[in-house]
Amino acid sequence: MFRPPRKSINLAVFFAIFLCAVLITFAVTQEAEEEYEQITSEDCTTCHETSKHNTKIEVDISHSIHEGLECLDCHTDRAISPHKEDPDFVVGCEGCRACHEKESEAYQAHGREGYKECEDAPSCAACHGDHNVLPSSVKLSKTHPANLPQTCGLCHEDLDLTKKYEILIDHPIEIYESSVHGQATKGGIYVAATCNDCHSTAGTSHKILSPGNQESSINHFNIPKTCGKCHKGVEQDFWEGIHGVLVSRSETDAPVCTHCHGEHGIISTSDPSSPVSRSRVAEATCAPCHESIALTEKYGLATGRLTSFIDSYHGLKSKAGDLHVANCASCHGVHRILPSSDPTSTINPDNLKATCGECHPGISAALAAMPIHGIGGGGLQTKAAEVVKKIYIAAIIIIIGLMVLHWLIDLIRQIVLVMKKPQVRRMRIGELWQHTLLMVSFIVLVISGFALRFSDSWITQLFFGWERGFELRGTIHRVAAVVMIFVTVWHIIYLFTKRGRGFFKDMMPKISDFREFVQRILYNLGRSKETPRFKRFSYVEKAEYWALIWGTAIMIFTGLFLWFDNVVLQLLPKGFLDVTLVIHYYEAILASLAIFVWHMYSTVFSPQVYPMNPSWLSGKMPRDMFVHEHPDAEIEE
Numbered sequence: 001m002f003r004p005p006r007k008s009i010n011l012a013v014f015f016a017i018f019l020c021a022v023l024i025t026f027a028v029t030q031e032a033e034e035e036y037e038q039i040t041s042e043d044c045t046t047c048h049e050t051s052k053h054n055t056k057i058e059v060d061i062s063h064s065i066h067e068g069l070e071c072l073d074c075h076t077d078r079a080i081s082p083h084k085e086d087p088d089f090v091v092g093c094e095g096c097r098a099c100h101e102k103e104s105e106a107y108q109a110h111g112r113e114g115y116k117e118c119e120d121a122p123s124c125a126a127c128h129g130d131h132n133v134l135p136s137s138v139k140l141s142k143t144h145p146a147n148l149p150q151t152c153g154l155c156h157e158d159l160d161l162t163k164k165y166e167i168l169i170d171h172p173i174e175i176y177e178s179s180v181h182g183q184a185t186k187g188g189i190y191v192a193a194t195c196n197d198c199h200s201t202a203g204t205s206h207k208i209l210s211p212g213n214q215e216s217s218i219n220h221f222n223i224p225k226t227c228g229k230c231h232k233g234v235e236q237d238f239w240e241g242i243h244g245v246l247v248s249r250s251e252t253d254a255p256v257c258t259h260c261h262g263e264h265g266i267i268s269t270s271d272p273s274s275p276v277s278r279s280r281v282a283e284a285t286c287a288p289c290h291e292s293i294a295l296t297e298k299y300g301l302a303t304g305r306l307t308s309f310i311d312s313y314h315g316l317k318s319k320a321g322d323l324h325v326a327n328c329a330s331c332h333g334v335h336r337i338l339p340s341s342d343p344t345s346t347i348n349p350d351n352l353k354a355t356c357g358e359c360h361p362g363i364s365a366a367l368a369a370m371p372i373h374g375i376g377g378g379g380l381q382t383k384a385a386e387v388v389k390k391i392y393i394a395a396i397i398i399i400i401g402l403m404v405l406h407w408l409i410d411l412i413r414q415i416v417l418v419m420k421k422p423q424v425r426r427m428r429i430g431e432l433w434q435h436t437l438l439m440v441s442f443i444v445l446v447i448s449g450f451a452l453r454f455s456d457s458w459i460t461q462l463f464f465g466w467e468r469g470f471e472l473r474g475t476i477h478r479v480a481a482v483v484m485i486f487v488t489v490w491h492i493i494y495l496f497t498k499r500g501r502g503f504f505k506d507m508m509p510k511i512s513d514f515r516e517f518v519q520r521i522l523y524n525l526g527r528s529k530e531t532p533r534f535k536r537f538s539y540v541e542k543a544e545y546w547a548l549i550w551g552t553a554i555m556i557f558t559g560l561f562l563w564f565d566n567v568v569l570q571l572l573p574k575g576f577l578d579v580t581l582v583i584h585y586y587e588a589i590l591a592s593l594a595i596f597v598w599h600m601y602s603t604v605f606s607p608q609v610y611p612m613n614p615s616w617l618s619g620k621m622p623r624d625m626f627v628h629e630h631p632d633a634e635i636e637e
Contacts, residue, residue: 036080041070043081051131060131073099090116093123100124107206113165120161127151143205145190149173149182152195175265191230198226221247223256237336253295260285278323282309286328308373310453313565313581320452321471326359331372360569370574385578392586399590403597406521410606413524424626425636426615430494431503435616437487444480445555446592448473453585481559488552506536509546513539536633540602547598551591558584 048071051057061067072079074095077086088094097104108114110121127143134141142151153173155161162169176182176195184192196205201217209216217226224247228235238244238257246254260276267274275284287306289295296303309315309328317325331347338345346355349369356368427435451460451473464470494500516532517539523531532538537545561568561580568577603613608628615621626635 036082036084038079039081041072044071044075044078055132057131064129064131064133065135066131066133090123093125096124103204103206106202106204110208111167112210112212120155120165122155126154143196145185145192145194146188148194148196149176149185169264172264179262179264179266180268181266193230197229220252220256221250223258227257234335237334241333241335241337242339243337253289253298255289259289276329278327278329279318279321282306282315282318282328302373305373312372313562313577314372316452316581317565319455320474324359330359331355362570367574384575385582388579388582389586392582392590396586396590396593400593400597403594407597407601409521409524411601413526423618423620424623425619426621426626427619428499429619432616432619434487434491434494437483439616441480441483441487442591442595445477445484446588448477448480449588450592452477478563481556481563484552485556488556507542507545509542513542533631534629534633536630538629540598544599544602547591547594551587551594554583554587555591558587 045058048057051060061069066074076095076098077084077089107124113121115121129142134144136143136145138144139146141147150173156167156169157171157173161167177186181193185194196208199205199208199218201207201209201213201215209219211218211220213219214221216222224235224238224244228238239248243255247256262275269276269278271277272279274280283306290301290305291303293303295301310319314326318327333346338347340347340349342348343350345351352368353363353365356363360367447459447463451457451464451470454460455470460470464473495504516534519528519530519532520539522528558580561577562584565577568580603609603616604611609625613621613625623635626633
């Protein structure tokens with residue numbers, strides 16, 4: 001009897017089992033398929049009557065640009081019931097791609113994240129809406145210029161998302177809405193730039209790329225072209241200027257539009273807080289680059305430009321709030337900035353007369369050619385001013401140094417002495433008022449004057465840090481100056497009275513004053529047992545008075561020259577005004593230090609008068625104090 005081989009039997013069994021398995025699987029599949037039912041768009045409304053916004057879906061569609069489309073035209077994955085879940089189908093996106101092929105091809109990424117690589121990348125519906133999609137020209141559309149900030153803000157103002165994907169731009173939508181573009185859009189000017197105008201690449205808002213992408217509209221080297229879509233003339237000027245030339249050479253440190261104007265928060269140049277406003281352009285915009293050591297070394301630029309501008313007449317007037325005085329842009333240009341070697345540059349030697357003449361009509365070529373930024377970065381304009389500056393610095397060091405030394409010796413000696421003090425008349429009512437007005441005007445002048453030079457100091461912020469306070473500073477300074485001039489005139493008139501003539505006679509320096517000075521020094525050093533016997537006024541008070549006369553005259557005359565600068569420039573060379581500015585500034589330093597060191601010690605800090613000589617309040621001082629200081633003087637009750 002024939003028996004097939006065992007191997008053939010095993011193979012037959014395997015095929016039989018496999019065939020049974022296939023038949024069983026087919027039967028089960030057929031049974032499962034019979035559980036699903038093909039549906040039409042009309043069937044959708046039986047379950048899906050309202051949207052997630054609690055609106056009627058049919059009504060939404062009837063008002064949208066998709067009126068006439070069936071549900072299954074977009075929801076292609078929902079053609080059977082119950083619905084099958086397709087993990088590759090993105091609601092509000094895949095259905096759109098079927099019709100909008102060009103847009104689908106463009107939308108492959110959003111910022112740094114590729115589409116489908118990022119679970120939070122916006123879908124079509126996230127920007128355009130779902131059932132209520134409207135054309136961008138319709139004001140209720142989510143992509144209408146007036147609504148784009150809110151649409152983009154759904155993600156870009158979401159702190160969870162910005163933190164998750166390290167989007168470091170802080171509140172861009174909030175900042176944009178306060179900008180000149182945002183305000184214009186709110187006001188109904190829909191041609192003003194909105195999100196997609198700047199961030200759309202290749203003319204489509206479906207292609208929004210990160211700044212690091214070379215094709216991106218906000219890539220460093222593409223920003224001028226992006227802004228130039230609206231600002232054509234400005235773009236052309238920029239490319240012709242030195243900054244544009246450097247950008248075209250792919251220099252990454254060359255500034256573009258956003259470096260000067262900002263990004264989302266661009267505000268009008270007329271706004272004082274704008275980085276390109278006339279009062280801030282030097283420090284806020286030009287200085288960060290032109291004061292950078294790395295950039296000045298790389299491009300061979302002069303250093304100390306900001307300091308020299310601030311110390312100049314133009315700089316101080318600009319910081320004082322003068323919106324008509326020249327700033328960086330006035331001389332160098334705004335967008336078409338060229339080096340002085342370029343024949344068409346506004347600062348080319350041949351063009352300086354015309355440039356300066358815009359503010360100073362009739363200016364001579366020689367005067368226009370005077371250096372502006374200074375010598376050696378010192379902030380001065382002429383050699384004469386530089387010399388005067390050095391003289392004043394030396395004088396301040398010597399004079400104030402000797403004053404400190406003098407009172408330091410006196411202080412050590414006076415601490416040893418213990419004295420009691422109970423009163424005689426020192427000043428009458430008119431004299432008291434002169435002293436009071438002089439004191440108040442001097443203090444106000446010091447604070448408001450130095451606030452101009454040291455605008456960032458804490459004391460300046462304390463007095464003028466409130467809104468528009470710094471603009472009022474100039475007015476306060478001039479009012480105080482008028483008060484000081486009034487007191488000066490009053491004092492001159494007083495000197496012609498009987499008491500005034502006696503005052504002036506007693507104030508005149510005498511040979512005995514020098515002997516008393518030497519004797520006082522010896523006494524304080526312990527080399528003499530007797531202190532000088534002063535009459536009505538000691539050498540200390542006489543030195544104060546004549547220093548006051550000299551300083552007041554200097555400050556009044558230089559202050560008037562600076563106040564009426566346009567008249568002075570018509571009559572005298574610019575170098576005169578430069579010297580005047582230096583004198584006014586350094587004389588103010590000298591006077592302030594002299595009052596603090598010399599006067600305050602003798603009337604307040606000296607142990608024999610501490611806590612103070614009260615004559616500045618009542619016109620009277622303690623009898624024993626007076627007798628001690630002026631033993632040979634007549635006592636006036």
